[in-house]
Amino acid sequence: MFSIQKKLAGKLGRVGLLKTGHGSIETPAFVTVGTKATVKALTPRQVKETGSQVVLSNTYHLYLEPGEKIIKQGGGLGKFMGWDGPTMTDSGGFQVFSLGGKGSSKIASSKQHSNILQNVRMFPGEEQTAPLVKIDEDGVTFKSYKDGSAHRFTPERSIEIQHAIGADIIFAFDECTSPHAGKEYQREAMDRTHRWAGRCLKRHQQLTTDNQQPKPMLFGIVQGGRFQNLRKESARTIGEMDFDGFGIGGSFDKEDMGNAVRWVNELLPEEKPRHLLGIGEPTDLFEAVENGCDLFDCVAPTRQARTGSLYTKHGRFNIENAQYRNDFAPLEEGCGCYTCLHFTRAYLAHLFHSGEILANTLASIHNVYFIVQLVKKMRQGILEETFFEHKREFLDSYKK
């Protein structure tokens, strides 16, 4: 399913090809996020034109709306959303643990602890009073961010939902810890994630029938937080299991992300693909590619776009600033995206100031194109042995 075509000399980085039931992904590749079975503000055709090869949706959101049954009836995620390329779903773990608390705090806003909880992303271990996300060995009980109704995910249930949604690549259900979790809690959560990984794999194997074509791929998730020995232990444990690939989840010390990823990727089986979850900052992407990650997903390009924050090789700028009202240059000189080829900064500024829907679309096209093409260039850099020149040139120019 995954073949390595070339390696980055002296490093873990590599160029590969990942075959899925809906076409191949040339890696390294940025995975465009379509949380609720839509890349926000973009048609599938517009997504394709950014160069995006694969779209990742969110199991937690799709389970709540429209429900996995509707998606299955509609022919599975790709067909349902009109995307004919490869698809992924994450396991819902991150959202259960983050939004599960957030949603409950909103709904409990009249209660005494609401002031503390509001606008705080809650993780287990950070609760002030009653737990909002209840974890036990078997699974997690959480509340819907939409209406406060109670729901329960177990590793098996997550896999069942993901099989119904029907993406090409699915993820094991893991426990996401707070970035502030101490080592003791981190170990506890990691050990549970490892036990859950085994249950996910078992349920996945039960649900995958011999004559099923194409078969979904299941990626296990490495956890361990900021702790080197936990990360290594997690990589060894998950790496030995019969997964089709791996996700690297949880939080890192940002300054040391390259090293943290390296600890993990040195131990994971080389011949299987690795997905760094939720990472999309350009400078982080260089570190991740150099240190052996093949896939990355992040909501940042589209989310930033909708606030008017646009990527360029010199860093991000906000189109709503007054100076762009009569700036008739494209968003970025030399950019080949649909937006830059047809519209000016002044026009985008007008759309944003007027609150026009098209603002979201044109800005998202540009940002997704920027990130997708950036990772494509890294791939090209490995193939042509110019990766480090490309990296140096980019980092010299890009201001975070």
Added chain:
Amino acid sequence: MFSIQKKLAGKLGRVGLLKTGHGSIETPAFVTVGTKATVKALTPRQVKETGSQVVLSNTYHLYLEPGEKIIKQGGGLGKFMGWDGPTMTDSGGFQVFSLGGKGSSKIASSKQHSNILQNVRMFPGEEQTAPLVKIDEDGVTFKSYKDGSAHRFTPERSIEIQHAIGADIIFAFDECTSPHAGKEYQREAMDRTHRWAGRCLKRHQQLTTDNQQPKPMLFGIVQGGRFQNLRKESARTIGEMDFDGFGIGGSFDKEDMGNAVRWVNELLPEEKPRHLLGIGEPTDLFEAVENGCDLFDCVAPTRQARTGSLYTKHGRFNIENAQYRNDFAPLEEGCGCYTCLHFTRAYLAHLFHSGEILANTLASIHNVYFIVQLVKKMRQGILEETFFEHKREFLDSYKK
């Protein structure tokens, strides 16, 4: 500039070709509305793919934001918004008289008369206390719907702004009256509109230089409300002036729209194009085409789309109704729009229920395509002498 290719036997209807500085328009044609230099939620390419030939923007809105100077600097309306086909601007008259009052009433919401005025579309003659739109012989003073600031349009100013915006077809500045205006006020307003028409024409001729290529076309506007003798008088008066074409504005008795249009079009010079302003209901379009109108614009297709109300040959339905959640048919069987070719009702229902931006885009594509193609079929019906069969078949099926 306008040539008639075929006439509808025994009626005023005709098929024509209107040449503009940015390509020709095959008439009858539905003009897609892009109020603020964007067809809401659609890229220009998506607009083109609905079959739309021409886009109409709004002088009042563009004057307030981003301002006509920015658009001129950006190369004129079409270039500014990335639309390479023909463009039009209306004169701003309708919005000055309707939104001018509305905006002021919102801003005056703390004042004693606010309860009366809120959510009421105010026209001169309907004012409860102080006038919110002040009309004098020279022009109109009104308040911005955005911030309550005072502005003034005169016929000359409207033409100057429209020349700066730079559309291919522009309109004379007229006074729009309330549908409830009595005959006396209607006459007064109509006479003023006729005097203003002369001033618009004069200013337009001053601004149009000999070597200007392409030259904008100016359409005069026929008023007269619901009154047959006023409509005829207005058609004769405006029809004798040196306009490139005509708009038919104001309000009609809906049941009698076909007749009202006929009174006017029997008198207007046959060889010039006629634009029925603000009409887009399918049944009305048949009446208008049959009775000699060539162009029509209406916000309804896009505005309805954003509320989930979708056109089909059986009438409109709302995609948010529960029954569509698991309906995997296209919005309309047999429809050739991008949305119907790629997505199901269940998917659109999901997007609307989730509040996704893409809902607006996909619904707007369908509704604009529906109306544009409907008028194209009327054109084809005149050419092939099947207009009345097509009309009868449509009206038998379509429920208002």
